[in-house]
Amino acid sequence: MTRFRPNPSPPSATATRTHSALMLSSGGVDTGRGQTNGSWSAAQIKAATSLHSSDDDILLAAFGTYTKGLGHDPYGRVRAGDLKQLITALTTRHAGFNVPLYSGGFLRPSGSHEARRQESPLATPAPLTRPGDDGLGATGPTAAPQMPASPELGSDELTAEMGELYAAALLRDIPFERWATCRITARLTEQLADLPYFQHAKGPAAAKRRLARGDLDPAHLFNGCTPGDRVGPYISQFLLVGNREYAALDALDTEDGPKAARAAPSQDALSRAARYVPAPIRKLLRTQEDCIQPNDGVIRYGVQMISQRFAGHLDGCDHMTEWATWLDVQNGSNRKDAYDRFRDTARFITTPRDLATYVHFDTLFQAYQNAALILLGAEEPTDQGLPEGRGHPTRDGAATFGAAHILSMLAEVGHLALTSAQSQKFAPPLTARPEALAAGIALSQTGGSAAESLGSEQPLFARMSRDLTESGLLSAICQLNRTNNRFWSAQYGTVDLGPLHEDSNALLPQVYPEGSPMHPGHGSAHATVAGACVTVLKAFFEMYQLPAGTPERGRPILTGAEPLHPAAYFSDERMLSGEGAMLPHPYTPDPEYDYTRLTAAKDSADLTVQGELNKLASNISFGRCFAGVERYSEHYESLRQGERIAVDFLRRKLMDGQSAASVRFASFDGDHVAITCQPPTMGSRATAKTRVHVWDRHGKGGTEAAYDAWRDRHR
Template identity: 30%
Template sequence: MAKDTSDQHPSGAHAEPTHQTRKSTEASPKSPGRRRFIAGLGAATAAVSTGVLAPIVAASSASARETPDLSTQSDFGGARSGNGLPASVTNKRVGEAFALRVAEATQDALVGPAINVNNGDSARYSDQGGTYTKGLPHDNFGRVDLQAFATFTDALNSGEFSDFQKIVVGGTRTLNGPQGGLAFDLEALDNVQFGQPIVPPAPATASAQNATELLEHYWASLLRDVAFTDYGSSALAAAAAAELGSQPTYFGPRIGGIVTPNLLFRGAFPGETLGPYISQFFIKPTAMGAQQISQQLVTYLPDIDYMTSFGDWLTVQNGNLTGDQNQIDPTRRYACKGRDLAAFTHVDVLYQAYFTAYCVLTSIGVPPNPGNPYIGSKTENGFGTFGAPDFAATLAEVATKALNAVWYQKWFVHLRPRPEAIGGIVQLLMTGQNNETDVTLSPVILSSVGLQQSFSKYGTWLLSQAFPEGSPTHPSYPTGHGTVAGACITVLKFFFNGSFVIPNPQVPSDDGLSLLDYTGSDAGHLTVNGELNKLGHNVSFGHGIHAGIHWRSDTDTSLLLGEAVALSFLKDRARTYNEPFTISIRKFDGTTATISNKGNP
């Protein structure tokens, strides 16, 4: 069984009483591989072998009998003796496959549920002003209809499909897939097993941290059309860096305690403060087989923002559309500013950037992870396992698992409102309509330079949006883009050598029309791991901070959640490989996780 350096599952389930049982199971000898692993868990699987599994076994027995193995004395690693395999199943490999599935399910079940707690805002505000309510009907001040809200919470509490069909919505937009959070997975921990400390309660609406994150949004909206390469000479970027840097609850990267303009809207994982703002994986031309990929984007025209009138804002909160549409820039450009990143994430397939990164990794010749079992082989190479088809397909597979895990957090734990919703409360408070909301906000935002600058530009205290419809119709925390990013990046680190230095780094010109050689002093230090970390924040902050629809903590938390989902998935998958291997990857926090199927690494 694989482990990370903490020897505890990243979900935080070490706090559960079942953890000691799990650890004692992990301590059992497992070499020389998956068959001993199955045998060692034969007794443990007996406790969960009846009931649910029986119909599945019955349905598969007929096909199992088609290729019998006469060596029926084997118990298939405990499958015959204790875990419910019917006597009619005589094929040895079918029995081993069954035992493996049950053994891994048992091991995952022993982890137990994680602790999942929200920030208490739903109970704190009787008008639900600190809770996600977009798509439900609201009054003229943006307060949700509480009877409609009750139909919403009834569905979340019951989990019944029929109750979700009874939710009273306020417009034509439908809620975005809440039942995905209730889907089960057969090759990773269950959604309910991810939680604290990876996913703590979201910052409370009235907290200084929430206000600081909202302040970052207002500055990002003002800088949406400033090229990242111009931040160093931009007075606006300097003002943003100074005000954000003065806040102790600003958790972006600093150098010597200072937030510089070139550090704005970056993540703080290893390698993210090196080189250009845009990851090399977002701009380097590549190919998918014979199809060339230039990485130039269809983006939006500058200086056109949305939801800057209270009427439009209220229309959108009720789940309707204003009739506005994003205006397409006729010129294709490399991503060079915040609006470009927002445009990409407006229409992307969530794992798209990481599949493209996979193409870049192969086209620039990045070697496989040093633990790949085929390195040095003179007789064979990886293909369906530890080869290109495995690399590519696994990205899509883990993305779905990550998405369902974060959907559980969004809908069934946190219900964090979108930044645009709190921008509406800012509007009420700044126009003297305090009696129309139960929510109070920190002076960090209400007395800020960034808020005043935004008012000077738009004539409103609302948070401008890059999209006319604002955010999607699902809660904010954590983010789907970020969780998929964390999972896919972890898979890429599993398959590729993360310490490889990327050759010939480039940077988009300030108009995005060309790529220039990057010649900074750190040009020789841009590694695969660092640029993958950067890519995750590029995409998720592009969808969040630059578009105005997700908080910084949504992304930072979601990347860690995605990593935890991928590690769970890879640990379960490890025993399905026939090749013995031990692979190490560098996690987002800089520590090492090890995945192996040949004993305790």
């Protein structure tokens, strides 16, 4: 792969050819109107690889296209031949994936030659099945739900999304609980509100995502993607609290002779141990009570413990704020280990940087496993339509409908969601990451030869740069980068802004030294997994308060003799906090103890289980936006893609059970969803038959047609 000279010179007319030479669109590979289908068509392959070999050395300004890991010239342009080689490898799908790593060496650190590799570029999603309705359990493959097209380069929506990421970078070290009264948050909220998109969103998809954000409110900035986002503290209780510890009596060794030990908190092996925190740690965490409480933030995992505290990335330490580092990262420099900096002490999630740290290192379904362990340890009931579990006179849940079942399902559906998201990332369009879009904005803002290097993309970036400048966001981010670069100047001995200057340095500060992952945008794997796993949690556990006289267990909510959408089964939601609930009140990190303890949240309404699970999905998803590696539309759409993957998954799981069963929950759009399973009659060759019923907020729907419309709502 070509090594470019380190110092930029004015681009020639030949070198300013843009990615239109490869028939790429402003948002990536041109797929025509509509959403992508997750695969390359013959026409797209021919268009993308049709350059004559003599054109391979043309430099393309492809800042709207994912080119990370390829070689880039000093202006950030990529060789046409290198991009063509990447597309050829993606479309031939040969296991060798013949795309050489960048071998030109890197400046930061000097002399480094370790390049990163593309991450799962040939991932193929596992086929989903949708059970038939012929009573014989006929099934057929169905494509995984797809995302709609990304906002176009130069559009008001993409400009607003970049504005949100700039604002998020400026707020990274301000505790969430201070946002409501913070002058910086208030100013940034006003600056975002000045952007055209927030005043009048154009197009149905853009308008839908604008409506989801609600009013721009400093206390809830970037929130509103799911029901429950804006109720209570910014961070979900499932990312803060833990389980209660119990002091069990010894039935065999007492002064008064044998006596019955206190009932264990659960019959499941994962959570029935009364004590699970070693005594020295118990004393360290709590001084007034002997037993660990939920606000100690320790999760029970059998006889082991999981702490909700961790050491986050170091406050004020942002990366890729100078051009030389940005260029190294685009060329694939592996900076993961050399430049990570962390706080000295562990604390609860307090700031956006803390949340970004969590989603930097989390395993696939970590947050959702923790949520399940919290609910299991608190003996929260499972959905009353499941055939086993608490309340059944003779059957308890274990391999089916017990702790082992829910934890294994989270891993399974999480992997389905991950492969689905990953496969569409490397399909058309190859959407650029925010770090590349910000570089295009910075080049346009600089003017002169820097702007000329953008070729035909220049008018699009100029429009974005103009709106962001008028809002005041670009001057604020330039000042932040100037401050960051004082630190990096001390580290490197110099700062290299390349074609930029200090007053045009609109590079997007990154929490992660390596910037984005080595795969394109157009969807968020974190958000897709979050949507899928939280949907499974909402279906498995009881989300609603059952009316008096309702059987606790084993009664599917819909049979042929009952009316559709019985309001009693979608009544008031179960409470997570308040009188008689799992928590006495919501909690937030306590500033008086350097955020290492939890305290009762001030002026907070009581929270529901379903709302806090929704908030958990939203927090994990938008945590990647706080890091600077993903955008709001990816966060919003991927949550809903994951939700639909989970519904197909749950439909299959209920059918495999061969028992009358049902689950129900509210969707991320507020619809009521019920999945029901009817077993075959004894001796029949047929298998179980499942259906999905969806009703809108007004109770309309409940048919298969309504479900199909819901499934395709966000395509």
